[in-house]
Amino acid sequence: MATANAQRARAAITIRDFQPVDYPAIVEISNRLFPDDLTTAEEEQWDDDHWDATRYVRKRRVALGPDGSVVGEGSFSHMPSSFHPQRFAMWIAVHPESQRMGVGTSLYEDLLEELRSFDAIALRTWVKESMTETAAWVERRGFKELMRAWESRLDLDTFDSGRFAPRAGPPSGIEFASLADELERNPGALRDLFDLDNAIAPDMPRIDPHTPMNFEMWTDWVLNSPGSEPRAIFLAKDGDRYVGLTELFKSEAQPDVLFTGLTGVLREYRGRGIAFAIKLRSLDWAKANGFREVRTWNSTLNAAMLGINMKLGFVKQSPWITYGKDLTQE
Template sequence: MTVTVRELRPDATSDIERYVQVRHLALPYMFFSRESVVHELSRAHPDAHSRKLVAEEDGEIVGTAQIGLAHDSPEPGQGFLNVYIDPARTGRGAGALLVRTAEEHLASHGARKLFAWVLDEPGNRAFAERRGYRASRCAHFLVLDLAYGTLPPLQAPPPGVEVRAAADFADDPRPLFTLDAETVSDEPGDIDAELDDYEAWLTQTWHHPLLDRELTTVAVADGRPVAFSLAHTDGARRYRSGMTGTARAFRGRGLAKLVKNASLHRARAAGFAEAHTGNDADNGPMLAINKWFGYEIRASEVRYVRELG
């Protein structure tokens, strides 16, 4: 048995298909496509020094790693690595080699602190702790049955508020960027983010292959977007909320519920059967909203941190 690690290339179609398959086997609550992986490989921000790695066992891809630097954080030197192994091929060295390769790459580009999401299972947590990582925050994967579940009735927007689709902003999406930047800066997490590069946002968010602009819903008031619920889909049966946020001056008015409910109703009408989302365990307001919709927690993961040097 020989295990090796190498970079995934955007022109390696069969490797990308296996990369997607392994990620799905290890983490079925997220979804990817060949197009989304190619997009992320070829359109990543240069300051992120991001890579996608694959581990091969006797020539077959059995593990993956997504690594890079948090280039949009005000604190330099923060890196991330998320490693996933085919559940049928764990304990054979692929994970250890992926972590070592990722750490070397990130350290060579100035990383001083590394963050890794780890599924909240004893074996995975022990693997991280043996390598010097300490547990930080927790997050949940939630799933809602769109095909047979019951959604709350559609709500009428309050006076002065209009619900629109992101597609309505195709000619000028900058107001959505402005709103996204404000909400991201307030999102709970270990790594603070500052969105200040509009062109990078266009590339990485607005033109992402999984983004559905018709299902992404926006609340507009005072002539500008004030709340939104971003939607990704696999183009077949699964829908995922990528982000839901409200401008600070408009919080506490139920607008997050309003836009997310509108998006979920549109997704069900379009034939999507499952709705997925993720929630920071400390984000009580969003957890309450998702419980109101009927989402159920299916799995959890823990953020692990390691200081280098």
């Protein structure tokens, strides 16, 4: 009887292409599933509108219930920072009140069918460890765990940078500056930052090889996105050379929270306390400008960065699991 009911429920589901009118519905689903990681329709649409569709694929579908309302969404896309033409990220989200009705399965099978036209060979997806039912659902479909990343949060209301005064300043020969200041001084600041980002990123623990994102798309995100805040991106300089950085981005949905991008230092400058000091500078800025919390994500294999965050007072949350599926075995 249960199987028959599930089959009837699934038969009542319709899958169609995503339309702009669907943004409020998919945001509601996301915010119900992840109430600590809110988003807005404006943020979601900005990301889609500024996606470089000439180079990267992104496909979105929605599932409709019997009454025509959106009860789930699914998507797959290339990953610009680890690009391979046949490797894709997949994301499926189902409204809590429509789960266990075959919505996720219908979306998954629909996306898989379309992926065949791109000769896809591998998939990546992400599940929070605390979402045990979702993890089991993913694993039943042949996904294997590849890596874990801690989410960590710092409460700025209780953060006291004075405890780290001996390590607060840049080491000898190094100075710190915000991207906002550098944009006024250096016409090539964005290109130099882009090159620095791509020099550091390959050294981070990762599953797939790093590839540089399209420069125009990256620039748009850094300067013009809803999360842009050039005053909160700090650079370590040796003369005019950028040798380290830490990035913070805003959120429209959570205006009192900042999200960490990349923090790192060129290999030949490591071991001098630059990463700790520049991150401390960014946290001082965040607290002085009225933000309540800073969040960051680090691979469980990134012992150096995890050590810095723990010393600064970040508190670990439930980790995120990266799953992968080899489609060549399908």
